[in-house]
Amino acid sequence: MIRRLFSTNAPASTVLVRLLVGSVFVSEGIQKFLYPAELAAGLFTKIGIPAPETMGPFVGGCEIVCGALLIIGLLTRPATIVLLIDISVAILSTKIPILLGHGFWGFSLPPKLPRCGFWSMMHEARTDFSMWLGLLFLLIVGAGRKWSLDAAIASGSNG
Numbered sequence: 565m566i567r568r569l570f571s572t573n574a575p576a577s578t579v580l581v582r583l584l585v586g587s588v589f590v591s592e593g594i595q596k597f598l599y600p601a602e603l604a605a606g607l608f609t610k611i612g613i614p615a616p617e618t619m620g621p622f623v624g625g626c627e628i629v630c631g632a633l634l635i636i637g638l639l640t641r642p643a644t645i646v647l648l649i650d651i652s653v654a655i656l657s658t659k660i661p662i663l664l665g666h667g668f669w670g671f672s673l674p675p676k677l678p679r680c681g682f683w684s685m686m687h688e689a690r691t692d693f694s695m696w697l698g699l700l701f702l703l704i705v706g707a708g709r710k711w712s713l714d715a716a717i718a719s720g721s722n723g
Contacts, residue, residue: 569639569641569642570706570707570714570715570717570718571706571714571718572640572705572706572707572708572709572712572714572715572718573705573706573709574705574706574707574708574709575708575709576708576709576710576711577708578702578705578706578707578708578712579637579708579710579711579712581698581701581702582634582635582637582640582702582707582708582712583635584698585631585634585647585695585698585699585702586631586632586633586634586635587631587635588631588691588695589627589628589630589631589634589647589650589695590627590628590631590632590635591631592624592627592631593623593624593625593626593627593628593629593631594624594628595624596620596621596623596624596627597621597624600620600621603620604616604619604620604621604623604624605617605619605620605621607674608620610672610674610675611657611658611661611671611672611673611674612657612667612670612671612672613657613671623650626646626647626650627647627650629643630643630644630646630647630650631643631647634647634702634707636712636713637707637708637711637712637713637714637715638707638712638713638714638717639714640702640706640707640712640714641702641703641706644699644702644703645703647695647699648696648699648700648703651692651695651696651699652696654692655689655692655693655696656668656669656671657671658671658674658688659685659688659689659692660685661673661674662674662677662680662681662684662685662688662689663680663681663682663684663685664680665680665681674688
């Protein structure tokens, strides 16, 4: 079970995906603490996320911790699952209302958008979709067989 959690045969270049996806999440998590009115509790209140004063720091903390785990390649698959949930909620709560032009499942349309509809949603969701696909890639292949702590742990458990 432990070996499977850490195992990976992905090429060393997988580190590039880990660095990209991890650094975006770490940056976004830090910004939720630096700018809570715009990116955490304040925004969460406007779009209808429950318990925004609690969820803002919780989401920011998850993004920082799990993003850092991706960067160093430790517990890559579990961290990826947490971040897939995070980004999926972001897409549902902010991008679907933009697509529809109105609230959805209790989530409100984000403030100050020049327009709604498919192209507006695609523009606003470009980073979210890229992160979602990067996370899915890492979930499938793992951290990579070089430059990851997962690979070091997996090789140590084989010997």
